[in-house]
Amino acid sequence: MANIREQIATTALHVTRFRELLKRMREYRPQDDLEIVRKAYEFSQKCHSGQTRASGEPYLAHPLEVALVLAEMKMDPVSIAAGLLHDCVEDTSTTIVDIRKEFGEQVAHIVEGVTKISQIDFASREEQQAENLRKMMLAMVDDIRVVLIKLADRLHNMRTLEHLNPERQNKIAKETLEIYAPIAHRLGMGKIRGELEDLGFRYLDPDTYRQVQEAVSARRKQGEAFLARVQQFLRDKLKEAGITARMESRIKRLYSIHKKLVKQRITVDQVYDLYAMRVITHSVQDCYAVLGIVHNLWRPVPGRIKDFIAMPRPNFYQSLHTSVITEDGTPFEIQIRTEEMHKIAEEGIAAHWKYKDGPVSAQDEQRLAWLRQVVEWQRDVSDPNEFLSTLKVDLYPEEVYTFTPRGKVVVLPRESTPIDFAYTVHTDVGHTCVGAKVNGRMVPLRHKLHSGDIVEIITQPGHKPSRDWLSVVKSTRARNKIKHWLNIHQRERAIEIGRKLIEKEARKYHVSLKDIKEEDVQRVASDYGLGRSEDLMAGIGYGKYSARQVIGRLAPGVNEPAASEERDGTFTSVVRRVFGGDNNAIRVKGHGDLLVYRARCCNPIRGESIVGYVTRGKGVAVHAVTCPNVVNLMYEPERRIEVEWARDEDTPSSYPVKLTVFCDDRFGMLKQITGVIGDSKSNIRNIEAKTGNGQASVDVVLEINDLKHLELLLGGIKKIPGVHDVQRLQKI
Numbered sequence: 001m002a003n004i005r006e007q008i009a010t011t012a013l014h015v016t017r018f019r020e021l022l023k024r025m026r027e028y029r030p031q032d033d034l035e036i037v038r039k040a041y042e043f044s045q046k047c048h049s050g051q052t053r054a055s056g057e058p059y060l061a062h063p064l065e066v067a068l069v070l071a072e073m074k075m076d077p078v079s080i081a082a083g084l085l086h087d088c089v090e091d092t093s094t095t096i097v098d099i100r101k102e103f104g105e106q107v108a109h110i111v112e113g114v115t116k117i118s119q120i121d122f123a124s125r126e127e128q129q130a131e132n133l134r135k136m137m138l139a140m141v142d143d144i145r146v147v148l149i150k151l152a153d154r155l156h157n158m159r160t161l162e163h164l165n166p167e168r169q170n171k172i173a174k175e176t177l178e179i180y181a182p183i184a185h186r187l188g189m190g191k192i193r194g195e196l197e198d199l200g201f202r203y204l205d206p207d208t209y210r211q212v213q214e215a216v217s218a219r220r221k222q223g224e225a226f227l228a229r230v231q232q233f234l235r236d237k238l239k240e241a242g243i244t245a246r247m248e249s250r251i252k253r254l255y256s257i258h259k260k261l262v263k264q265r266i267t268v269d270q271v272y273d274l275y276a277m278r279v280i281t282h283s284v285q286d287c288y289a290v291l292g293i294v295h296n297l298w299r300p301v302p303g304r305i306k307d308f309i310a311m312p313r314p315n316f317y318q319s320l321h322t323s324v325i326t327e328d329g330t331p332f333e334i335q336i337r338t339e340e341m342h343k344i345a346e347e348g349i350a351a352h353w354k355y356k357d358g359p360v361s362a363q364d365e366q367r368l369a370w371l372r373q374v375v376e377w378q379r380d381v382s383d384p385n386e387f388l389s390t391l392k393v394d395l396y397p398e399e400v401y402t403f404t405p406r407g408k409v410v411v412l413p414r415e416s417t418p419i420d421f422a423y424t425v426h427t428d429v430g431h432t433c434v435g436a437k438v439n440g441r442m443v444p445l446r447h448k449l450h451s452g453d454i455v456e457i458i459t460q461p462g463h464k465p466s467r468d469w470l471s472v473v474k475s476t477r478a479r480n481k482i483k484h485w486l487n488i489h490q491r492e493r494a495i496e497i498g499r500k501l502i503e504k505e506a507r508k509y510h511v512s513l514k515d516i517k518e519e520d521v522q523r524v525a526s527d528y529g530l531g532r533s534e535d536l537m538a539g540i541g542y543g544k545y546s547a548r549q550v551i552g553r554l555a556p557g558v559n560e561p562a563a564s565e566e567r568d569g570t571f572t573s574v575v576r577r578v579f580g581g582d583n584n585a586i587r588v589k590g591h592g593d594l595l596v597y598r599a600r601c602c603n604p605i606r607g608e609s610i611v612g613y614v615t616r617g618k619g620v621a622v623h624a625v626t627c628p629n630v631v632n633l634m635y636e637p638e639r640r641i642e643v644e645w646a647r648d649e650d651t652p653s654s655y656p657v658k659l660t661v662f663c664d665d666r667f668g669m670l671k672q673i674t675g676v677i678g679d680s681k682s683n684i685r686n687i688e689a690k691t692g693n694g695q696a697s698v699d700v701v702l703e704i705n706d707l708k709h710l711e712l713l714l715g716g717i718k719k720i721p722g723v724h725d726v727q728r729l730q731k732i
């Protein structure tokens, strides 16, 4: 336990650092009220009181240093406050609700975003997925300040990494090199990227790091002297030419050198840009003038001149680069740019999202166009932080990034469901998926996934895809796989039904199937314009061809009845089979084997105009076109399906229909009504009458054959003296 004197000393240190923070902010934001920053500091202090870092120092040091990094990036007070609070929700009992209450929506939203990203363990994922992980992080934020705080957080953690054990060091360093440094690069933040890379390199590959470091140290003194000489020489020449420019020189960063050594298989002395000088001018014109002067003084290395002013890099980096060799044979690089270009290169929020060698997709093009626009705005806004605080981003609006339980990234279209996820993992996983857990909780299959979700698919052997899934899935892959499965299995079923119908017809006409040769079936199939005998069976199963006709052609002795009549007869039996004995015989056009039922909300009867609606897991609901529900249901036109009444005059069907008769309350009325019903040969299932004020309403449930029957009956009842109206109730 730290003694009191030590505690006082660290508290004093924090106060000093906090004053430093306020001082810096006042320098770049003299007009701003920094009260929110002061309040956040106190809040954070209370929040983390008693907590220590791995180094043993009080935890508060971390958020404070993060805030100082953010101040160096000249961030607004909201970001600095969020930086001070960024670990409160993650590590303490404080909640987002507390933060929102104390600091308002903006700060809370940013802290929430940082917390969300912190909860994802990027390091343990597969290396080749780094690109997806970077995209995922960007997809998860809608405020770029979240990313900037995360970068500042990581920078300070990397600066203090020595206190962790080697295993943690390795993991965090790897994550830094794979995720955070590239994101800093994308956002055009050259300075932070450089430091993150060197720190990551140092912990991930300490031996190589030391080698490169030693090689550079051995040359540093000499190198610095060389650069000073060259710089002075060039300064004089520029002065003669009347160009004012500022100069900087540097020795290349260790990680950049290392990458070059590995990639080009060279030694440190062969790195052309180990030493580099920057000339920062006042105008683009001067940049090109300086380039001319440089090439006059030293011999340029062929192929090393790059004009990133005319052709900016995708992250909006602009500069002229050239490598030259002095008379004594030392190569060095010169970068020439304006002050503005320099600023963007060092700190720029300006970013590009997808750095690809291949052709740029239309989407990328759009993103870049948007970004260019953003950069334009940034130039117009006098205070870059004002720009920052108004910038809302949706960097990958069309994708969500999810994980398998093992940490593989699965990229899906936005609004995708666990079914999409399952089909992306494997077709069989898709076919047999019955449920899903998202972040450990059971969800329905139509649940919409979000970036960062960990999705576990529950499968059941033998489970089959449902047609309903088609209206739920968002990915083309899932849709195609489901359709493919349905097509194959519908066809298989149709073939099976076709075979059975042929067998039945054959029995009826005493034709032995054994006598029918495969060639004959093949011949009949080609008569119908079909390639294979299976196609013929499927056609019979679907109800396209009559089994009796086909038998007639296969066994010419059989008497072939008139085609049209026969077709219908056969069709009915197909329908019956298909519908599992439902004698309401409704057929779905083109989908002979769907389960069909009459919707209970409207109970359509034969002869009425009907429409089918594919329901989830229950087949096709058949509604009357006049059903009020139809209007509401049809918002998903994909689920609408054409249905028609099968003609089946021989087996009269009957449907319960409920009528309400409004009439005078007089003697004999009920008898007259039941009389009309009896005359029309309709059975009464139930009848009830209510009376009052000399009026009556009679509810009657009848058995009706079809629409014609119903209309006849309605006409009859309306003719009864004293009957004012008859209404059909769709619900029974």
Ligand code: MN
Binding pocket: 062, 086, 087, 153
């Ligand atoms: Mn932190």
